[in-house]
Amino acid sequence: MTDFDTIDDLPTDKRVLVRLDLNSPVEDGEPQDNRRFERHARTVRELAEAGHRVVLMAHQGRPGRDDFTTLAGHAAILADHVGRDVAFVADTYGDEALDAIDALGAGEVLLLENTRMCDGELPKESPEEKAATEFVETLAPRFDAYVNDAYSAAHRKHASLVGFPLALPSYAGRVMETEYEANTAIATREFDGPVTMVVGGTKATDVIGVMDALDEKVDRFLLGGVAGELFLRAAGHPVGHDVGEMDLFDEQWERNRELIESVLDERGDAIRLASDLAYEGPDGDRAEVAVDDIDEKTEGYLDVGPETVADYEPAIRESDAVFVKGALGVFEDERFADGTVGVLEAIAETDCFSVVGGGDTSRAIEMYGMSEDEFSHVSIAGGAYIRALTGEPLPAVEALEAAAKRE
Numbered sequence: 001m002t003d004f005d006t007i008d009d010l011p012t013d014k015r016v017l018v019r020l021d022l023n024s025p026v027e028d029g030e031p032q033d034n035r036r037f038e039r040h041a042r043t044v045r046e047l048a049e050a051g052h053r054v055v056l057m058a059h060q061g062r063p064g065r066d067d068f069t070t071l072a073g074h075a076a077i078l079a080d081h082v083g084r085d086v087a088f089v090a091d092t093y094g095d096e097a098l099d100a101i102d103a104l105g106a107g108e109v110l111l112l113e114n115t116r117m118c119d120g121e122l123p124k125e126s127p128e129e130k131a132a133t134e135f136v137e138t139l140a141p142r143f144d145a146y147v148n149d150a151y152s153a154a155h156r157k158h159a160s161l162v163g164f165p166l167a168l169p170s171y172a173g174r175v176m177e178t179e180y181e182a183n184t185a186i187a188t189r190e191f192d193g194p195v196t197m198v199v200g201g202t203k204a205t206d207v208i209g210v211m212d213a214l215d216e217k218v219d220r221f222l223l224g225g226v227a228g229e230l231f232l233r234a235a236g237h238p239v240g241h242d243v244g245e246m247d248l249f250d251e252q253w254e255r256n257r258e259l260i261e262s263v264l265d266e267r268g269d270a271i272r273l274a275s276d277l278a279y280e281g282p283d284g285d286r287a288e289v290a291v292d293d294i295d296e297k298t299e300g301y302l303d304v305g306p307e308t309v310a311d312y313e314p315a316i317r318e319s320d321a322v323f324v325k326g327a328l329g330v331f332e333d334e335r336f337a338d339g340t341v342g343v344l345e346a347i348a349e350t351d352c353f354s355v356v357g358g359g360d361t362s363r364a365i366e367m368y369g370m371s372e373d374e375f376s377h378v379s380i381a382g383g384a385y386i387r388a389l390t391g392e393p394l395p396a397v398e399a400l401e402a403a404a405k406r407e
């Protein structure tokens with residue numbers, strides 16, 4: 001039961017503005033296909049088949065990062081999944097975008113440029129201020145309805161997520177609806193045995209806050225990735241800082257240092273850290289080192305080592321529920337996939353309740369020959385999924401609920 005309207009409530013033949021989350025891993029400047037395209041394709045196909053004029057908004061990366069790119073490549077990948085053309089315009093609400101929107105016929109689909117390239121999208125403002133941005137005020141009058149399918153971005157208060165629901169009748173797409181139902185149900189579920197959370201990835205700031213909030217609910221945290229290294233740093237090891245060109249650790253350390261230290265202090269017995277790490281050796285092969293033997297960080301550590309996996313596996317086997325947020329290493333590179341794959345395979349082999357979350361992380365399942373069916377739920381959301389687990393409200397969901405009440 002949801003408190004917002006869904007596309008089942010949307011009349012046919014409308015001009016519909018749809019927010020998707022196509023944020024994807026980018027390799028050599030090109031977005032990589034992943035579960036988000038496949039899942040959103042269902043909503044887009046359904047809207048197009050109902051005769052709507054379908055205009056899509058989405059974001060990619062964050063300004064200043066390497067993955068902050070155009071959405072041109074995303075349109076082509078999405079078209080393959082939808083099974084019909086997805087036109088692309090390299091503009092969000094300027095004349096070029098407005099002309100392309102006006103020219104759209106019934107059942108046609110158009111993707112606008114990266115929303116994070118618009119001035120009004122990101123600044124921290126209230127939903128009312130977002131609704132008053134030039135971005136929202138220019139686009140909204142061209143549409144009859146707004147559909148939000150971007151559950152995985154629902155924890156962000158950006159204009160494309162919370163501004164449009166104040167300006168247009170608003171509906172949830174299929175991904176929003178199913179992810180909301182699955183993740184909200186998890187938050188209220190009780191487990192008889194131990195609950196374990198595997199924490200990794202690059203968005204340490206997101207996951208550390210959640211570790212703190214889930215204190216009561218989770219019995220054991222198994223750490224890897226960037227957060228894992230930051231906790232090793234807090235435990236006194238000379239790792240968890242940037243070396244060379246790296247830009248993953250120092251800023252997140254400064255921002256979270258106090259919280260990491262207090263979480264480690266209060267829940268140290270529940271937190272397992274890597275005992276060995278892997279890096280790229282001089283000949284390009286995977287090399288491994290015991291954490292206790294590291295005197296100085298001179299390498300980027302790209303995975304946890306085999307001893308760590310051997311330590312984590314029994315903890316998983318004994319669990320009644322396992323939640324995964326973030327990969328334990330750079331699994332996209334086969335040399336550094338062992339930690340992530342080892343842990344996912346251990347989860348797949350047990351019959352515990354299991355949820356794998358994260359747009360990037362969930363990609364490892366197919367890449368390494370596992371199946372979605374081996375897990376209770378595979379969420380394409382990262383930050384929104386872990387916030388849902390803590391029961392924290394999601395601003396974009398609240399905006400849909402407020403829109404439904406208004407009508």
Ligand SMILES: Nc1ncnc2c1ncn2[C@@H]1O[C@H](COP(=O)(O)OP(=O)(O)OP(=O)(O)O)[C@@H](O)[C@H]1O
Nearest residue numbers: 201202203225326328329330358359360361382383
């Ligand atoms: N030690 C590491 N150094 C650099 N990158 C790492 C490391 N460990 C894991 N990663 C990267 O973390 C990424 C996955 O985590 P990330 O936090 O970016 O996203 P996610 O969990 O999939 O969720 P979201 O949907 O929030 O993006 C993987 O692409 C992997 O390459």
Ligand SMILES: O=C(O)[C@H](O)COP(=O)(O)O
Nearest residue numbers: 021023152153359382383
């Ligand atoms: O990939 C995600 O988790 C969402 O698209 C949100 O991206 P963000 O963390 O850059 O806001």
